[in-house]
Amino acid sequence: MRWVLNGGFVLCVLGSAACLQGQEADSDWRDPYDSGGPLIVEQAAYDVTYYDLALAVDPADSTIAGTLRMDARMVAPAEVVALDLDTLLAVESISLTDLESAAPLSFRRSGSRVFVELPFTKQPDDDLSLTVEYGGKPRVAPRPPWDGGVQWAATPSGDPWIATSNQMIGADVWWPNKDHVSDKPDSMRIRITVPDPLVVATNGRQEKVTDNGDGTRTYDWFVSTPISNYNVALNIAPYEVLKEEYRSVTGETFPVVFWVLPEYLEDGLAFMPEILEHLRWFERTLGPYPFRADKYGVAQTPHLGMEHQSIIAYGANFDNGAMTGGEDWGFDALHHHELSHEWWGNLVTNADWKDMWIHEGFGSYMQALWLEDTQGLERYHEYMASVRPRMGNAQPTAPRHSLSAQEVYGGDIYFKGAWVLHTLRYLLGDEAVREALRRMAYPTEEAAWTTDGSQVRFVSTADVITVFGDVSGQDLGWLFEAYLRQAELPALLVEIEGGEGARAMELRWQVPGGLPFPMPVPVRLGDRTAVVDMTEGSGTLQVPAGVEPVIDSENWILRATQGPGFAR
Ligand SMILES: [Zn+2]
Structure with missing residues (x-):
């Protein structure tokens, strides 16, 4: 437990002075290096419509300095609103935009939170526009992209090569914003000033480049569609x-x-x-x-x-195996995976990180489908088998309660997520799953043709259950409940009679909490496959004399210990 005094933090040792001062602890304190979780009232009170970020980046001393304008619409009355900004960066001033004569606003910082006091109570539907001047030495990314920040690298020729990455820790590590994945601006302007001859590549469209006549240039970009804060990125190099x-x-x-x-x-x-x-x-x-x-x-x-x-x-460096532990699957898997997120993550976005498996699980499944379409079904299965060991099953992949980015992150959101889609394909067929994927991306034909930003939407696990249910005409709640709401995987228990001659085989699903799990089980018996009905969670099969039964020989069903023929 951490008690927080005056924005810093000290460990609470029982009986220590810090503990005795516990009543002074600041419950508003927020870890600057996490993102999301429950939305606080000072942020739930407004909906961001626009950011304008003007920032000078100086590789010589690893500093940034700039101005952030945020426009928002109030959705609840508030006299205090909160932004986020890493404690490493100083806030020079915060004011109401376009009221230059007005006194700067008072603000209070607590961890990443910046609580801004408004001079009067804002009413629902009021506009709010704040301008924040800030700067300093931003966090140097310890292990980008997972543990991110700003990376001040050098090209092979020794020129500056700068990149930001901040999905897990939030974009407030380098610019002030409402650090919550549920709120995207409708559009954003990004104006970055760098020394010559560096080039700035960022989101949206480049509108102009201005030579400032002082050895710097300003790159002016405009993002015309809603964008998650964590997606806003600096890429600077010659x-x-x-x-x-x-x-x-x-x-x-x-x-x-x-x-x-x-x-x-x-x-x-x-x-x-x-x-x-x-x-x-x-x-x-x-x-x-x-x-x-x-x-x-x-x-x-x-x-x-x-x-x-x-x-x-x-950053795969033209190495096909950069994302896959060195294994070359015959395509640039890293590029394919990141591009998949333009649909899974950027077009459809989790409103809370608890549903991040929709970004990463769907995104990871795309590499398997690509292999199937370009190299055949066998390669699809090989890819799925290759990622199967990378699940931990230590916590539910998609719980019902809010989670921060740090809390949800792990191998399961990628590989358990992808395997849920794989098992759905066994249950519903290839066509149904591909149709459901298309409908998850674009629920209507009209949405697919739209480019004005309204094609972008928030989704949760409930959307996945509904879309796959609609496409298949089946109630699939049980499948998602067992696979994603529980930590442990269902286990298949198998008993088979001994002796010569035909034998009875009994199969039974064991699911955490005794949840229903009517997943039918294919069993290969020589040259034919029998599908055991498991409607009641168990089923039986007669195994002919001299035949060795192989359970789920094609490895379709996600279960506690994987592998064809595993019995028990
Ligand atoms: Zn990803």
């Missing part, structure tokens, strides 16, 4: 820019741009066709690329990768 006009399945064209280091120009040129090939496959599989109004961008980064909207971070 980049070369590779650009293609791409024709979407909708017939619209938009730019596909790859910012590559000069040292990797040849690799970048050689990689461009694969970028386009992945994009085409995703459009065919899930529906149109969602951010056609802006672009699809890829920026070469000094960290492995991140799904930054319309400017994904690519």
Whole structure:
């Protein structure tokens, strides 16, 4: 337990002075290096409509300095609203935008929280616009992209190569915002000033570059669609820019741009066709690329990768095995995975990190489908088998209560999530699952054709249950309840009679809490497969003489100990 005094924190040792002062503990304190969880009232009171971030980045001393304007609409009355900003960064002033004569507003900081006192009570539907001047030395990313911040790296030639990554810790590690995944601005302006000859690649569309005449240039970008704060990203280097006009399945064209280091120009040129090939496959599989109004961008980064909207971070270094423990599956899995997030994460976004498996599980399943479509079903199964050991089952993958990004993160949101889709495919068939994936991405044909931002929406596990239920005509609540709301996996218990001749085999599902789990079980008996009805959670099968039964020989059903033929 941590008691917090004056924004810092001290460990509470029983009987110590810090503990005795417990009543002074600041319950508003917030860990700067986490994101999400329950929304506090000072943030629930408003809905962000617009951010304008103007920031100077100085690689010489690893500092940033800038101004953030936030426009919002009040949804509840409030005299105090809260933003977030890492304690490493100083707040110079906070004021009501466009009221320059007005006195700066009072504010109080507690961990990452910045509580701003308004001069009067804002009413529901009122507009709120705050301007924050801030700066300092932002957190240096200890282990990007997982433990993020700002990375001040160098290119092979020794030039600055700067990247941000902050999904788990929140974008407030480098700019002030309402650090909660449930609130995206409708649009955003990003204006970044850097020394010549550095180039800034970020989200949205580049509108102009201004030479400031002082050895710096300002890159002016505009994001026309709603964007998660954590997706806002700086990518700064003396980049070369590779650009293609791409024709979407909708017939619209938009730019596909790859910012590559000069040292990797040849690799970048050689990689461009694969970028386009992945994009085409995703459009065919899930529906149109969602951010056609802006672009699809890829920026070469000094960290492995991140799904930054319309400017994904690519740090695989043209190594197909960079994301898959060195194993080359015949395609750039990292690029494929990050691109998948333009649908799973950026088009549809969890409103609370408790449902992050929709980003990562759906995203991971896409690599298996790609393998099936390009190399055959056997490769699909090999890929699914390769990720099966990477589940911990220590906590429910998608619980009903709110979780922060740090709390939910782990292998299960990727691989248990992907395996739930894999098992659904066994139960419902390939066509139904692919149809459900398309409907999860775009619930209507109209949404697929939209580019004004209204195509973007929030989803939860409930949406997945409903969509798969609608497509299949089955009530699938039991499956999600057992797989995602419980930590432990269902186990299949098998008893088989001994002796010569035909034998009776009995199968029984054992599920945490005794939950219903009517998952039918395929058993191979020589050259045929029998499917054991498990409606009541158990079933029996007659095994002919001389036949060795193999349970789930194709490895479809996610269960406690995996592998064909495992009995018990
Ligand atoms: Zn991912």
